[in-house]
């Protein structure tokens with residue numbers, strides 16, 4: 001089974017984002033740039049959105065708890 005969600009990093013603002021692998025691009029919630037999925041720096045993949053969020057929060061914690069919101 002292929003993982004559907006991709007946890008990656010926006011190549012412009014370096015914000016960790018979750019992308020749905022069914023789509024070809026994702027709009028970054030921070031800098032609003034349209035990022036092609038293949039341009040994402042992929043950290044990890046996840047098979048559901050809950051797992052993807054867990055990975056994302058760990059990623060943010062590693063970076064010093066910075067939250068873009």
Ligand SMILES: [Zn+2]
Pocket residue numbers: 010011012013014015028029030031032033
């Ligand atoms: Zn961005």
